[in-house]
Amino acid sequence: MNCLEEAREVLLNILRSLSYEEGEFILKSGKKSTYYIDARETTLNPEGMHLTGDIMYNMVKEIPNIEAVGGVSIGADPLVCATVLASYNCKDNLFGFFIRKEPKGHGRNLWIEGAKNLKKGMHVIILEDVVTTGGSSIKAIEVTEQAGYKVKGVIALLDRLEGGKESIESKGFMFKSIFNLNDLR
Numbered sequence: 643m644n645c646l647e648e649a650r651e652v653l654l655n656i657l658r659s660l661s662y663e664e665g666e667f668i669l670k671s672g673k674k675s676t677y678y679i680d681a682r683e684t685t686l687n688p689e690g691m692h693l694t695g696d697i698m699y700n701m702v703k704e705i706p707n708i709e710a711v712g713g714v715s716i717g718a719d720p721l722v723c724a725t726v727l728a729s730y731n732c733k734d735n736l737f738g739f740f741i742r743k744e745p746k747g748h749g750r751n752l753w754i755e756g757a758k759n760l761k762k763g764m765h766v767i768i769l770e771d772v773v774t775t776g777g778s779s780i781k782a783i784e785v786t787e788q789a790g791y792k793v794k795g796v797i798a799l800l801d802r803l804e805g806g807k808e809s810i811e812s813k814g815f816m817f818k819s820i821f822n823l824n825d826l827r
Contacts, residue, residue: 646696646697646700649693649696649697650693650697650820650821652689652693653684653690653693653694653697653820654821654825654826656684656687656689656690656693657679657681657684657690657799657800657821657826658826660683660684660687660690661679661680661681661682661683661684662677662678662679662826663677663678663679663680664676664677665677665678669774670774670778671774671775671777671804673774673804679772679800679802679826681717681771681772681799681800682716682717682720682771684799685720685721685724685771685799686720691720691723691724692724694720694721694724694725694799694820695721695723695724695725695726695727695728696724696728697820698711698721698724698725698728698769698797698799698820699725699728699729699732699734699736701797701818701820702725702729702736702767702797703734705767705794705795705816707765708736708765708766708767708794709735709736709737709760709764709765709766710736710737710738710739710759710760710764710765710766710767710791711725711726711736711737711738711739711766711767711768711769711797712738712739712740712741712754712756712766712767712768712769712782712786713740713741713768713769713770713782714740714741714742714743714770714778714781714782715740715741715742715743715755717770717771717772718740718741718768718769718770718771719740721769721770721771721799722738722739722740722769723738725738725769726738737756737759737760737764738756738759739754739755739756739757739759739760739766740754740755740756741753741754741755741782741785741786742754742755753785753788753789754785754786754789757789760791762790762791763790763791763792764791764792765791765792765794766786766791766792766793766794767793767794767795767796767797768782768783768786768793768795768796768797769796769797769798770782770796770797770798770799771798771799771800772798772799772800772802773796773798773800773801773802773806773807773810773817773819774802774804774805774806775804775805775806775809776796776805776806776807776808776809776810777806777809779796779798779806779809779810780809780810780813782796783796783810783813783815793815794815794816795810795815795816795817795818796810796815796816796817796818797817797818797819797820798817798818798819798820799819799820799821800819800820800821800822800823800826801817801819801821801822801823802822802823803822803823803824807819
C-alpha cells in the first residue's frame with residue numbers, strides 16, 4: 643500500500659467515526675435521509691484536515707494547468723485552506739478563494755473572496771465537502787465563471803451517489819471524489 647492509499651484509509655476511518663450518523667434528517671436539497679454526513683467534523687479535525695488537503699492537492703495536480711481552488715463557504719473553507727497549504731508544503735503555488743452564499747451587501751459587494759491572488763482566465767477547481775444533487779456545485783461554478791475564471795470541474799470529499807456527479811458532468815465539467823457513500827457503509 644502506498645502513502646496515498648494509507649492516507650485514504652486513515653481519512654475514511656476519521657470520516658466514519660466523526661462525520662457519519664444514522665437517524666432521520668432533512669437535507670439541504672429538501673430530501674429526507676436516514677443518514678447524515680457532516681464532513682466539517684472531519685475537515686476541522688487536525689489529522690482529517692491534513693489528510694484531506696494532501697489527497698485533494700494530489701487529485702488537483704492530476705488535472706493540467708490548474709492554478710487555484712475554491713469553494714462555497716463554510717463547508718469548503720477547510721478544504722481550500724488545507725489544499726493550498728499542501729500545495730505550499732510541496733513548493734507549489736496553488737491559490738485559494740472562497741465563494742460567498744450571497745454578496746455581502748456592503749464594501750465591495752463581492753461573491754469571491756481572495757480574488758487579489760487570482761487573475762481573470764485562471765483555470766480553477768471547485769472543492770466540495772459532500773455532493774448530493776450537485777446543485778450547490780453548479781451554482782458555485784456559475785458564480786466563479788461569471789467572475790472571470792475557467793472552472794474545469796469539481797473535487798469532493800464525498801459523493802452521496804444521489805445524482806450530483808451526473809448533474810455536474812452533464813454541464814460539461816469533470817467530477818471526482820475521494821469517497822462515495824458505498825465507501826462509508
